Each structure stands twice: as C-alpha cells, then as structure tokens.
Amino acid sequence: MQHNVSIRDTVAAIATPPGSGGVGIVRLSGPQSRAVGHRLFRSSRPTFEDFRPYMLHHGWALDERGEPLDECLAVFMPGPGSYTAEDVVEFQCHGGPAVVRAVLAAVLACGVRAAGPGEFTYRAFINGRLDLTQAEAVAEMIAAPTRAGMTLAQTRLSGALGERIAELRSRLEHLRAQLCVAVDFPEDEVECLAPDEFSVGVREVADAVRALIANFERGRCWREGALTVLAGQVNAGKSSLMNALLGRERAIVTDIPGTTRDYLEEAVNLDGLPVRLVDTAGIRETEDAVERAGLERSRDMAERADLVLLVVDRTRPVAAEDIGLAQRLGPQRVLAVLNKSDLAEGHAHEEGDATGAGWFVRAGFETVRVSARTGAGLDRLCDRIRERVVGSGGEPDAGEVVPNLRQSQALSQALDELCALDADIAAGIPYDLLGVRLEAACTILGEITGEIAPADVLNSIFSTFCIGK
Known part of the structure; x- marks a missing residue:
C-alpha cells in the first residue's frame, strides 16, 4: 500500500482468509471503531449498555439500516492495548464469504475506509507497538511453511533482532559521540578517542554484524x-x-x-x-x-x-x-x-x-x-537430502536471532562501511572524515529497525501483506 494515507482514519477489513470457514472476522481500527461497533451490534442481553474491554459479547451484527445480518460475537479492545495500539472492534461471524462481505459492507457504509494491504500492522509500527523487524516477522509468521520457519519468525516477532540491532547502533553512536569530542576539542584536555581504541570498538561491532549475517545463511533453508x-x-x-x-x-x-x-x-x-x-x-x-x-x-x-x-x-x-x-x-x-x-x-x-x-x-x-517404481531406498534418499542441506545440526533453536533477506542485505552494507572505516583508521585518515562512514553505518542499522525508514522501503514491505493483517 502507499503509506501516504491518513492513519487517523478508521479502517476495516476481513481478517480471515478467503473462502468458507467456521469463523469469519471483520476488524475495525481507529477512533470511530467503538461508535461504529455500537451502531452495528445488538446484544442478546437486555442489560447490555456498553462494550466491556476485552470481553466477548454475544448478539447480532446489523446492517446500516439496523436489520440483522448474522449472529456473532463482538469484542472491543481499546488502544493502546490492542494490536494496532488504537481502538479496535472485531465482529466474529459465521465464516461464509457472503456473511463477512455483508458485515464489512455495513461497516464501510458507516463512513469507515477499507484498509489497504498490511495497514493494521503498519499502524502498529507507526504507533510504536512494533519495530520494523517485528512488523516483517508478522508476515513471515503467517507464511512460515514449517515449525522451524515459525520459530525463526517468532524470535524476530518477540523483538530480539530489533533489540540486538539497537544495541549495536547504540555502540556506534557512542563512538560517534567520542569522535565528535575529538574533532571539536582537538587541543583541549578532554578524554580523546585513541585510534587503537576506536579501531577495537569498530571491529567488535563488525564481528557482531558478521555473526548475524552468518545466521541468515544458516537459517535460509529453514525459512525459504x-x-x-x-x-x-x-x-x-x-x-x-x-x-x-x-x-x-x-x-x-x-x-x-x-x-x-x-x-x-x-x-x-x-x-x-x-x-x-x-x-x-x-x-x-x-x-x-x-x-x-x-x-x-x-x-x-x-x-x-x-x-x-x-x-x-x-x-x-x-x-x-x-x-x-x-x-x-x-x-x-x-x-x-x-x-x-x-x-x-x-x-x-x-x-x-x-x-x-x-x-x-x-x-x-x-x-x-x-x-x-517400487519405493526402495526413498527413505534413505530423504534422510540424505536433509543431511546434505542442513548438516548434522537440527532445527534452529528457539531464541536464535536470524535476519531475513532485506535485513541481511542491510547488515552487509553496514559491514562494508565498518570494514572501510577500520581501514581508514589504520591509514590515519582525519577524524572529521571518519565520521562520514560511521554515520552511514548507524543510518543503515536504523533502517533495519525502522527508526530511519524511507517511504519506498515501507511501501515495499507492507505491500506484501494480506489486507486483513
């Protein structure tokens, strides 16, 4: 989706997969969610007056004229304690395609805008509930083909990768601060960043970045x-x-x-x-x-x-x-x-x-x-395929931090800057020039977590999501 739309709108979408199923969910998010939910819900309890947060209420979903559409459960989740960190209402209906489309049509008739692909997760990102690595992990969690892929996505969804990247960026920012002191006060008696100390700090971060890239290579087969x-x-x-x-x-x-x-x-x-x-x-x-x-x-x-x-x-x-x-x-x-x-x-x-x-x-x-033709030897062949691809190691461990392709490519760019910076330090390049590469590495790491996120990067990521997420 193009993320120049207003996130102050109230949006809605069907949040369950296309086709028939036991349950179909229509989700609303935004400031008018509660009011629209009240208008389109009739409780089966005569004493019902208002939604109690996080409680399922039984009743009927209504059309914009107040006519019953389907027996349903409705729930209200006030922000910031919701997926999007906004007020959210869900109608949990019977899972027939005609039912959920009719309920969504009634919601849209109340002036609610149809959500774009990934807009609910985009709002969670913009509202600070998720960083960009976690937002990407949502889509990867949904698409995970096996339990191992799910485990890798779950670790990123927990924020482990974002926290690791933030810690590395913080270390580089500390070096930047020391570098600024050395540049701004070259002759003052202040603690100055010695070249050897500077080089050690850069190499330590570079080694940590290499380890994350190596994790990507090891985890690629489990993920893709x-x-x-x-x-x-x-x-x-x-x-x-x-x-x-x-x-x-x-x-x-x-x-x-x-x-x-x-x-x-x-x-x-x-x-x-x-x-x-x-x-x-x-x-x-x-x-x-x-x-x-x-x-x-x-x-x-x-x-x-x-x-x-x-x-x-x-x-x-x-x-x-x-x-x-x-x-x-x-x-x-x-x-x-x-x-x-x-x-x-x-x-x-x-x-x-x-x-x-x-x-x-x-x-x-x-x-x-x-x-x-007979099947002889197929079990051994399957065992050898698995062994040859992943080696003697088992599935990825829970908690193992493995970046995805976009994140790995950004890490490689950051590593190139850090390696070049280390070479410049050894060559005696002036400190004011060294700051350019250090700033570039910090910026790249910020793009991974979304602290610095160009619009085209966000569009590329969230356009791959399904509309209901």
Missing part, C-alpha cells in the same frame, strides 16, 4: 526452503522420482524423450525441513527450440540449487553430459541418485563397470540407490 533440483538424462526417472517423493502424480511420466520441457516445482516437508523440489528437463541434444529453452532454464536452476539430485539410470552407461554436470558442480552440491535399482541387478552397467555408476564413487560423489 532448500532448492533441490532433479537433473539428468531423459528417461532416467526424474519425473517418477519426483512423484514418488511427493506421494502423488505431479509430473507426467512417459517413455517419450523430452516430455518435461520446462521445470516443475513442488514443496515437500522432510522432517520439518521445507524443500523446493524441482523436476527439470532431461539432458539431451535436441533441435526443438522450446525444449532447448527448457534445458537452458534447467541448467540455471542447477547452478542455483542448494543440492542437485543427479538421477542416473543404472541400466544404462553413465552419459558424458551427466559426468560433465557433476564435475562442474562438484561433490559438495551433487548427490548421485542411482535409479531403477530393481531392474539393474546383474546388469552390465553396474558399479564395477568403467562406464557404469561406479564412476561417481571413484570421483568422490555420494551415491544412493533407489527405485522410484
């Missing part, structure tokens, strides 16, 4: 899903293997080469680890322009993957293209999946054959035997 690409020759069984891992037929399986002309992506949960499983076009020479384009996209996906499952047909010699792909990506990023193990026993192209799957073992690549 590990990109795992199935690559290999046509008819090696990639599509069959993908269907077997998913437990349903998602990819088309035929004996006709070139059936998969583009990549197919599906999500799978491997014991809490979200995995983005991608079936790519089979590697072969072709004159078909569409298939060639698909092969090019497949190569790009393999280059970006966290792990490539190089699917090899054990009943055939290993193709030169498979060997070339494996050599280009290396043993750290490739897991050779020896498929059709149910058909390969005693076959000429076994591991002992110079042209067979034994090449991968001799070249230092890990191999797993499977049969996509």
Whole structure:
C-alpha cells in the first residue's frame, strides 16, 4: 500500500482468509471503531449498555439500516492495548464469504475506509507497538511453511533482532559521540578517542554484524526452503522420482524423450525441513527450440540449487553430459541418485563397470540407490537430502536471532562501511572524515529497525501483506 494515507482514519477489513470457514472476522481500527461497533451490534442481553474491554459479547451484527445480518460475537479492545495500539472492534461471524462481505459492507457504509494491504500492522509500527523487524516477522509468521520457519519468525516477532540491532547502533553512536569530542576539542584536555581504541570498538561491532549475517545463511533453508533440483538424462526417472517423493502424480511420466520441457516445482516437508523440489528437463541434444529453452532454464536452476539430485539410470552407461554436470558442480552440491535399482541387478552397467555408476564413487560423489517404481531406498534418499542441506545440526533453536533477506542485505552494507572505516583508521585518515562512514553505518542499522525508514522501503514491505493483517 502507499503509506501516504491518513492513519487517523478508521479502517476495516476481513481478517480471515478467503473462502468458507467456521469463523469469519471483520476488524475495525481507529477512533470511530467503538461508535461504529455500537451502531452495528445488538446484544442478546437486555442489560447490555456498553462494550466491556476485552470481553466477548454475544448478539447480532446489523446492517446500516439496523436489520440483522448474522449472529456473532463482538469484542472491543481499546488502544493502546490492542494490536494496532488504537481502538479496535472485531465482529466474529459465521465464516461464509457472503456473511463477512455483508458485515464489512455495513461497516464501510458507516463512513469507515477499507484498509489497504498490511495497514493494521503498519499502524502498529507507526504507533510504536512494533519495530520494523517485528512488523516483517508478522508476515513471515503467517507464511512460515514449517515449525522451524515459525520459530525463526517468532524470535524476530518477540523483538530480539530489533533489540540486538539497537544495541549495536547504540555502540556506534557512542563512538560517534567520542569522535565528535575529538574533532571539536582537538587541543583541549578532554578524554580523546585513541585510534587503537576506536579501531577495537569498530571491529567488535563488525564481528557482531558478521555473526548475524552468518545466521541468515544458516537459517535460509529453514525459512525459504532448500532448492533441490532433479537433473539428468531423459528417461532416467526424474519425473517418477519426483512423484514418488511427493506421494502423488505431479509430473507426467512417459517413455517419450523430452516430455518435461520446462521445470516443475513442488514443496515437500522432510522432517520439518521445507524443500523446493524441482523436476527439470532431461539432458539431451535436441533441435526443438522450446525444449532447448527448457534445458537452458534447467541448467540455471542447477547452478542455483542448494543440492542437485543427479538421477542416473543404472541400466544404462553413465552419459558424458551427466559426468560433465557433476564435475562442474562438484561433490559438495551433487548427490548421485542411482535409479531403477530393481531392474539393474546383474546388469552390465553396474558399479564395477568403467562406464557404469561406479564412476561417481571413484570421483568422490555420494551415491544412493533407489527405485522410484517400487519405493526402495526413498527413505534413505530423504534422510540424505536433509543431511546434505542442513548438516548434522537440527532445527534452529528457539531464541536464535536470524535476519531475513532485506535485513541481511542491510547488515552487509553496514559491514562494508565498518570494514572501510577500520581501514581508514589504520591509514590515519582525519577524524572529521571518519565520521562520514560511521554515520552511514548507524543510518543503515536504523533502517533495519525502522527508526530511519524511507517511504519506498515501507511501501515495499507492507505491500506484501494480506489486507486483513
């Protein structure tokens, strides 16, 4: 949403997902919430006179003419003790789409404005209830694909990252204050910031920033899903293997080469680890322009993957293209999946054959035997995918502070400034010039928490929210 709208308006939106459900919620926030709530609610209790804060009241939601729309529960949450830190009213109705749309229409007919995407959370941010890291965590909490992703978002939602960034910024601001004294009173007998002390302070903050960036890299797969690409020759069984891992037929399986002309992506949960499983076009020479384009996209996906499952047909010699792909990506990023193990026993192209799957073992690549048709070896393959992606460590610990992509990029910019500042100190650059980089690092950290927040950054963040949040 464009955040040049007035936050003094009273706004409303449906706060539950589209479609039918047991409960549908219409939420109002702003100075007229209580008055509109009174107008559109009729209590089932004859003695009802006013909303009691934080208490559910049973009755009926009314239209703007006072006619009943639905039996409901209504609750009033006065600011600042609400999600937005403003007066909030919620109508909890039956969850049919027509019901909640009718209640929302009655609210809007009372002069309330329809909320934009993320406007409730934006108001919480503007009103000081959440910093920007917490506001982002709200959307990440909703979108978390697994419990591990939820844990990472919950830690940020608690304010742990914002507090850490604020502490680092405070340390830099202290250095700025000392630097100002050294610049403004160079000949006075006041405590001056020595270059060695200055450098130590900068390096300590830089090390803390590096640790947060490292946490981002470790937590990326848990948050976004590990990109795992199935690559290999046509008819090696990639599509069959993908269907077997998913437990349903998602990819088309035929004996006709070139059936998969583009990549197919599906999500799978491997014991809490979200995995983005991608079936790519089979590697072969072709004159078909569409298939060639698909092969090019497949190569790009393999280059970006966290792990490539190089699917090899054990009943055939290993193709030169498979060997070339494996050599280009290396043993750290490739897991050779020896498929059709149910058909390969005693076959000429076994591991002992110079042209067979034994090449991968001799070249230092890990191999797993499977049969996509019978399911043999699939459990071990899932275990190895998970282990190869995240290592021996388990899920992220509760309380572990892990920034998201935007925050990590900002931290990298701040780190660049701090490293350059440290080099300038060593080079004997005058203190009045050093203050420029120090101020830049402080500003970048302030952008992470929203203390310094350009409008385009806010628009980019809150436009990704659903309207009801």
